[in-house]
Amino acid sequence: MRYSKLFPKTLKEAPHDEVAINAKYLMRGGFIDKLMAGSYTLLPLGWRVIENINTIIREEMNATGAQEVLMPLLHPKDIWNETGRWDEAKDVMYQFEKNEKHFALSFTHEEIVMDLIRKHVTSYKDLPLAIYHFSTKFRNELRAKSGILRGREFMMKDLYSAHATEEDLMKYYWEVADAYLRVFKRVGIDAIITEASGGVFTKEHTHEFQAPCEVGEDTIYIADSWKHAKNDEVMTDGDRTAPGLKAIKSIEVGNIFPFGTAKYAEKMGGMFTDKDGQRKPVWFASYGIGPTRVMGTLVELFHDDRGIIWPESVAPYQVHLIGIMSNESGIKEKADKVYELLTAEGIEVLYDDREDVGPGQKFADCDLIGIPVRLVVSAKTGEQVEWKKRKEEKTELLSIPQILEKL
Ligand SMILES: Nc1ncnc2c1ncn2[C@@H]1O[C@H](COP(=O)(O)OP(=O)(O)O)[C@@H](O)[C@H]1O
Ligand SMILES: [Mg+2]
Incomplete structure (x- = not known):
């Protein structure tokens, strides 16, 4: 690519209201453009970085047997009412009315995938099933101050899996955890698996992938005797006295959620017929990585006072x-x-x-x-x-x- 032809050129200064290093360097370098707080265009250089990250994610997802799809971003209210999340998640969801119908812009896809499952999965022979897509997510983020780390509109790779048994679900869940660790390693991040709460997704514990970084919004703890780190939000009083306890500032780059059967399959009728002829709900899980947040994290981790220092695996050009x-x-x-x-x-x-x-x-x-x-x-x-x-x-x-x- 001839730089004389590349759109756009570098900027001398980032906009004064931009405080995050990732956004400053990405904007000055011509990787992204800011439309408003939390809403960015991926310009040609930025899109090349994202495509490199996505190729790595895609390879690792396909290696687990997952299949790629593309799901709608405009959702009817009815489907969100089936699980109660139209109300439960109303703070994060962009909801609106048009021609007397109510809609939401996608902030996640559990309900949409469960609808696919109830239509297309009939027997245990159709399981396990794992599908994923790369698409835009819309979230009404109140604190859109961290540049591209926290968008109101951002890219996510989300994977969903359905299984006949809990055992099969957990086996695949940890396979995906390993695939996620490989993704992060390949892009240059040493991610730490961390126990966390499930927010509007589940009452169960979930696992986050945290990238240690000074500007991170999260605090995680590691202790000598723990297999996994713990997010500050799930720490008990007892945990806080664990021997060798250490606190680390970090950025959440991925999150995986083992749901089980209650919250989605049972509420929406995601059922299959088992070997013994019984109708049962599928065991369900979801798994998310934000490629745009990963790009921002790499800038936070790898830069000096002159600019960005891309890892070879994701650099826009060699x-x-x-x-x-x-x-x-x-x-x-x-x-x-x-x-x-x-x-x-x-x-x-x-x-x-x-x-x-x-x-x-x-x-x-x-x-x-x-x-x-x-x-x-x-x-x-x-x-x-x-x-x-x-x-x-x-x-x-x-x-x-x-x-x-x-x-
Ligand atoms: N506002 C955002 N901007 C950019 N990336 C995001 C944002 N929210 C989430 N992500 C990315 O998507 C992944 C899955 O998000 P999820 O766990 O559903 O969101 P949250 O942790 O905010 O509840 C996160 O680990 C992160 O990589
Ligand atoms: Mg999360």
């Missing part, structure tokens, strides 16, 4: 090539040639080919955007190209074959 166009002839042609050679080898290159922008601005933009490798072609680099990693200061002169070998 290489940021800068041509230092001087009056000396032939530099532009040489940089163009390097761009074409690398692109032909399948390398994803962002090429700063601008002729009316000086080297200082180009280097600053490069550090702000945060692509893992910077290559420079200038009057000084001769037949070679200067190589530098975003997270290191050291530079070296390399030939094209040497660069290809390193990438």
